[in-house]
Amino acid sequence: MNGIQDRFNSVMKSFARKDKQPAAEEADDAQKKESYFKRVKGSDPRAATCRGKLQFKRSKLNQDINKHLLLRQGAENLLRAAENKKVRQAVSLELSFVSSNLQYLKEELSDLNSSVEIYQGDSGTPYIPMIPFGLKETKYIDFGDAFKDFILEHYSEDAQKYAGAIQDFTNTRQAMRTPERNQTGLALLFEYYNQLYFIERRFFPPDRSLGIHFEWYDSLTGLPSCQRTVAFEKASVLFNMAALYSQLAARQERGTQEGLDSAVDSYLRAAGIYRYILENFSNAPSRDLDADVLDVLANLLLAQAKECLLEKLLLPEEKQDLSAQLDIGQEAAQVAEVYHRLREQMAAPSVQESLPVSWQQLIHIKEVYYTAISHHHFAVGLLEHEGPLSRRMADTLQLSQRDREGQLLSVEHKVPHNKVQQDYLAKCHLREAIVLHEESLRLYRMARELRKRDMLRHVLRLALELSSEQYGLLEREDDFDEPVDAPVVTGSSKYQLSLQAPDFSQHQVTDLFRELGPVEVFSAHHHWSAPRTVHIHRLPGEGLGFSVKMEAPVVVVGVEPAGLAERVGLKEGDYIAGLNGEDLKWSSHTEVVAQIRRAGSEFQLHIITPMDKTEQTPEPPRPPPMPPLSDKTWGSLSSSGVSSGVSSRKPSPASSLASQNSKGSARRHSWNPFKKGSRSDHPELYISNVVLR
Structure with a gap:
């Protein structure tokens, strides 16, 4: 009996060793990969684990939500068709159960998508949090066999000679999945995008597939999308560039002018990339690359850039005159109007389901808060001004305040002629500021996810206390003039914002497969x-x-x-x-x-x-007629994209081809079957070109 038991134990130990061996090998492989990617400039492989777990949770939640939506739809159809009373009661009970589960899943998904504080700066200065965007996730791809087979078949060359180049490209893509949150990480994304220009032309013919599929997860919903075309890969990399810019902007020190300038620059660059995707790629398979969503994301970035410009005006601590206070008030009203239009745009059914609820709640709070700030600064400027109003100040007050709908106000309510009228108008504005600050705190308390943001509550409460303190100084026992509703402050800005298009020429790359020959001739086409x-x-x-x-x-x-x-x-x-x-x-x-x-x-x-x-005569590729775009475009075509600005041919003045290839290579785009005309949707949401000063 003991011999049988010993034999059984030895067999189990051998099985255990066999089971541990693959695990050990996998651990060794993971360690080798990690040690390699630590050497790749701009890559942080440790971020893959945390983001991968988050992406898995997000994807599973979306699958559960879709399943419950189908269950609810079926229960609703059964409820409408059922005539038996007991059946209807049972279905109604099941429907309420499914609806409650669905609401819980949506709230859990919203919590995952609402992590805004993790990207904020470490400054002790109170601030209203900005909204950064998360990066899209993708899976590892092994290009080795597909590229080697194509080199042997198409170029009739020894594929083993290019094994190093294939591995370099594979490693670059793997490193690009986890970029560092700094300029080096951005450079890594740009370099990979530029390398795709050569890879697409070398290995992706328009008439067949290599069997390589690019799979990316939606940054907002976590749902996977898989496509054969390099255009999807390019658009996803561009999305991550803009998302990384938004994270860098949110981490800036907003208590200094240099930090605010850097934040504005990053927001404009991120918005410019989203506009570039919007104009050059269409029929996106994932929701975060949809035209409506990209439009909202770009406008959100522009609104936050405007907010940073307003914070620049609020930096000086010295006492400011009435003109400066009126300028700040108009800037604050302009920011509030931009957030109001953005909130209306986000309420569209095609967008609302894709964006976290906490984003919409925070934007609503900012709209009300900056409206209150505009009234507060109008009041402070009027209270601190001594002497009669100059002609310019009177004109500014007249033009920057408008009557409320259905209410006629006297001119004195907008342009006071003496100190008593100034104080009374200031009192009206302060009362309106207090009401709006209280409303912003109410919205904060109603937002379940935002209630965890102590810094936001601190800023809102501090603003309310400042306005209440100023209002208390004006109250007197013998004052029987109750303040009326203050005029509406009209938004206006002295700043103009200009989107920064992505500059691919700043990140030059070398064609990894240069030995195949000039890419204009030796290409997959x-x-x-x-x-x-x-x-x-x-x-x-x-x-x-x-x-x-x-x-x-x-x-x-x-x-x-x-x-x-x-x-x-x-x-x-x-x-x-x-x-x-x-x-x-x-x-x-x-x-x-x-x-x-x-x-x-x-x-x-x-x-x-x-x-x-x-x-017969090698010439640069000419643009063929644009094919009709459809939902199948992403899966069947590949975009030529934009040249990296690095010519693959050796320059020679004797060659007409080389001269044609070198003319404006950094500024001329090659043909793109996903190219679309300029958008004119929501022109009122586009902030005019902006020059920082």
Whole structure:
């Protein structure tokens, strides 16, 4: 019996060792990957674990929500169709149970999407939190087998020679998944995006798929989307660039002018990237890349940039005159109006379900708060002003205050003529400020998620105390003039905001697969015959019987009938890819001619023959007619995107092709089948071009 027990224990131990071995190997692989990515500049691999867990929770919650929505829809249909009273009661009970579960799941998802304080700065200065955006998550992709097969099949070259380049690109994409929250992390995203320009043209033909699928998770809902096209990969990387800019802006020290300037710059760059996605990509498969959502996100970034500009005006601690106070009041009213229009835009059914409820609640609080701030500064300016109003001050008061609907106010209520009228108008504005501050605190208490933000409560309560203190100084026992409703402060701004389009030329990259040849010729869009070797043996005094033109690679032209070139099989339009084993794909016309002369009377040429007429004379790709866009576009086409600004060809003044390729390469966009016209939706939400001063 003991022998059987010992044998059983030994078998179980062997199984345990077998089970531990793969786990140990996986741990070693993970450790190797982590040690590598620590060396990749701009990558933080430790962020993958936390964000991965969050993404898994978000995705599971969305699946549960979708399941409960289907259950609720079925219960509602059954309730409408049922006639039996007991059945209707049972269905009603089930429907209430499903609805309560659905509400709970939505609140839990909102909590996951409402983490705004984690990205805020560490300053001790009280502030209203900004709204940063989370990054999209993606899965690891192994490009090795697909790229090697394509190199062997399409380019007829030894794929093993490019194993290092394939691994470098794979590692860069893996590192890009977890960028650091600084300028180095942004540079990593830009470099990967620029590298996609070459990768797409080298390996992604328009007529078939390599079997590579890019899977990204929605940053707002957590639902996965999977596409074959590089356009989806590009748009997702651009989204993460803008999201990272928004996080950098939220972390700035907003108690200093330098920090506020940096925050405004980051917000404008992020908004410019979202506008770029909006104008260059369409029919997005994920909700966070939808046109309506991108429009809201861009306008939210612009509103926060305006808020930072207002905070710049509030920085000086010295006493300000009436003109300065009126300017601050109008700026605050302008910020409130921008948030009001943004809140109306977010209320659209196509957007509301995608954005966290806490975002909408915070925007509502900011709208009311900055309206109160505008009234407060109008009142403080009027109270502290001594002497008569200047003509400019009177005009500013007249134009910056308007009557409420259905109420006629005397001119004295807007433009006082003496100190008594000034104090009375200030009292009206202070009373309105107090009412609005109390309303902002009420909205804060109603927001379940925002109630955890102690800093927000502190700012709102402090503003209420300041207005109440000023109002208390005006109250007298013999004062029987009750304040009327203050005029509405009209928003106005002296700042103009100009969106910053992404500048890809600042992050130059080198084509990892440069040895394949110039990308304008040796791309996935072109086809050639298999390389062949032509043996040239000429007699003394005999000509070669052909000429060459173009640059990198040179093209055979002017083949003489019955000449040496024709006898050995050279044809017009053939590319000379090598000579005596030396690669000439990147050699200029002058260099190839010199090589042939040095070769003497006997040498071997490596020739590639184009398979279509369009490649007889290599030219830069011309834009074909734009195809009709549909929901299938993302899965069947790939966007050419935007050039990184780095020419893949060797520059040469003798080459017309090189000159065409180098003209404005950093500013001219190549054709994009996802290109759309400029949007005109919600023109009132677009803040005019802005120049910081």
